[in-house]
Amino acid sequence: MHALDSLIVKLQDVDRIRAKQGWSQRLKYTESHVLLVVTHGEGLLQLEHGEYLLSHQRVYSCGPKQTYGIREVGAAGLEVIILRFNLYQECASQPGQLEIWREEAEFLKNHHGRLLLPGEKLISLCESMDYNWQSGQELGRYRCQLEFQNLLYDLVQSQAGTQKEDSLALLERTKAYIEGHFTENLTLERLSAMAGFSQSYYVDLFKKRYGMSAMEYMTQLRMDKAKRLMAVSNLKLRDIAHQIGYQDEFYFSRKFKKEVGVSPSVYMKKRCRKIAAYSIEAIGYLLALDIVPYAAPLHPKWTGYYYQHYGKDIPVHMSAYRKGLDWESNISILREAAPDLIISLDNISAREKELLEAMGEVHYISAEISDWREQLLRLAVLLGEEKQADRWLSAFASKVHTAKTSLAEAAHDRKTVVLRIEKEQLYAYCSRATCEIFYGELGFSAGYSGNDSMYNDPITVGSLHLLEADYLLVMVRQEDLTLAYWRRLCESPEWQSLKAVRHNQLFMISPSPWLEYSPMGQERIVEEVSHLFIGK
Structure with a gap:
């Protein structure tokens, strides 16, 4: 029996986004199941920790308690119909009573970027649903519920069939292959052959879609892994080079300095001390001192800026979900990571302080009393970064003066x-x-x-x-x-x-x-x- 046979489906909302060129939507959190249907244009869907191309006449799904964001990337704008719905199941402990089914639907997991229905049928059905939901007509929303049931049925049925991949799907397949095999000696000839394209067409298409060439993307993945290895291990430079796909450690060293801006030895010296940021604010203090924490609370929505800009450089990710909610889990993660020093705000519970201090040295930042500048200077003294603190504060004062004048x-x-x-x-x-x-x-x-x-x-x-x-x-x-x-x-x-x-x-x-x-x-x-x- 299919999972849907034991579930009740209720459409909650139909929304339509008409976005101009360059538009983007911040990451949002959903308690419901979400289907996104692209009726016009192209974009990018950020879903939890991954990104997917949004393309015309395709369907994308997002499960409950996940975050998603949308960005227009084409020249013709982007139109997306968003369908929010809940699934209900009979309560095991109370027969006859229904409860919301919050699990991600397995039967929708594989729909990212896949053309699930013939294009004209998909768009026609979704346009009708949008009209009926917004019309205010008697039985309009009831009819919309029926249409959504038909859409969901067709989506599930389509999984049994096979469909020919189009160019975007083939391109995404090679990108995923690079992500799984970037330590190997990949060539453009091999990747373009996988997609069935000429090398020149593959190079142009990849760069147009992802903003960098396939080889640049492979290099980025290698450098990201190298930085993680430098932060969490005592491997020699030669061993790191070999693990990420370079046989010549001197070539790797030159490549690393070109991509990262400093030599591997300077980078490793900077990361040799394992400093954990237990609170989100602690990340902002450490980065001002030019220190990337070894561990920190990170999430693409809740700490989006730090996740986007530094997530790949921070080896250990703790939960950032609704500040303080997952503190016990974060304590366990830190205990396993064994940091040399923990930086935290002082407004945490006595039990948290007790467990943190049992791991080793903890420095507390005052959450209420002291000015942030004073706290930064105190932390700088502890870490031997007084000169960096002075440089940062001077640059900040100049930035504030320029902004205030403007x-x-x-x-x-x-x-x-x-x-x-x-x-x-x-x-x-x-x-x-x-x-x-x-x-x-x-x-x-x-x-x-x-x-x-x-x-x-x-x-x-x-x-x-x-x-x-x-x-x-x-x-x-x-x-x-x-x-x-x-x-x-x-x-x-x-x-x-x-x-x-x-x-x-x-x-x-x-x-x-x-x-x-x-x-x-x-x-x-x-x-x-x-x-x-x-x-x-």
């Missing part, structure tokens, strides 16, 4: 309110970083006053009208309930009549730097505000 006209005599949107509630928000950098050093004026300098106060759209803010900076939690509320809010006349919305002075901001109080977090706020207001 932003003076935009900030002058104009009120700003920072908003958080979570579930179905608006909050006027000011974190410590927001207070010190945005309102303090960059000189913007707060359009809302809380009972304290830092606040997270519920607020209504009606109250926002009374504030008459010139600018709204909005951070939206990327999960289904919040996003559905945000869409409804944007369509409401009350929201559209807000002063900042009418004058097109609403800016979407990434939550992570505004919630994080660290040197790197402060720097990222300066960069984001400069980009939003003056495009730099």
Whole structure:
């Protein structure tokens, strides 16, 4: 019996994205199952720890409790219909009662980038579902439920069939092959033959799709593995070179310096001490001292910036899911990693401190009392990086001065309110970083006053009208309930009549730097505000 025979399917929502060239959507978290159907254009789907090409007339799936993001990469824009649905099963302990089935559906796992239905049938069915869901007609959504059942049936049935791979699927197959065999002596002749293309066509197509040549991609994979080996082992340079596919250690050394910017010996010296960042903020302190942590909480959504820029250089990844939720698992990971030093905020539980200190030396960063600059200098003394701290602080001061000068006209005599949107509630928000950098050093004026300098106060759209803010900076939690509320809010006349919305002075901001109080977090706020207001 097929798994679907024992499940009940309910379509929850149909949404349509019409994206212009260069558009991107931040990673979002979903509690539901999601199907994405590309009706026009091309893009990239970031799904947990991998990326997939989004192409016309293809279907992609994302399971519950996963994160996904979308980016347009073609010249003609991108249109995607997003179908969110839940699966229900009979509760084993209470016959007759239904419970949500949160597992990733095995029968949808292999649909990434695969053309599952004849193109015209797929697009026609999805266009009809989108129309019926949004129409407001009697029985429109009921009909949509039936159409979705048909779509799901056809998708599952298609797994039994075989379909001829198109050029994109063949290209992705060779990319996956490189990822599994990059330590071997791969050649363009071999890879292009796998895809059935001429070498020149293969080279052009690969670079167009992935932004680098196949050989450059192979080199990147080799350097990433070399850095991981340098960080976690005492292997000699010759042995590392051999393990990643180079027989000549001197050629490898020259190649490494060209790609990474420093020689292998300098890189290994920098990584010889295993320093773990137990908290997200600790990552921002260590990176300001030019130290890449040995272990850190990383996730493509929850710590997206650090994951994207440093994830491949950090050997040990701990959970970053909803700060502090997986602390016991993170303690176990650290115990196995055996770091020489652990850096953590001091606002963790007594039990966590006890277990961390049982592993060895722990340095605590004050979460509430001291200024981040003072904390950075204290950490620099501990690690012998005083000169690097001075250099970083000097460069940061210069960056703030330049930004403040450029932003003076935009900030002058104009009120700003920072908003958080979570579930179905608006909050006027000011974190410590927001207070010190945005309102303090960059000189913007707060359009809302809380009972304290830092606040997270519920607020209504009606109250926002009374504030008459010139600018709204909005951070939206990327999960289904919040996003559905945000869409409804944007369509409401009350929201559209807000002063900042009418004058097109609403800016979407990434939550992570505004919630994080660290040197790197402060720097990222300066960069984001400069980009939003003056495009730099």
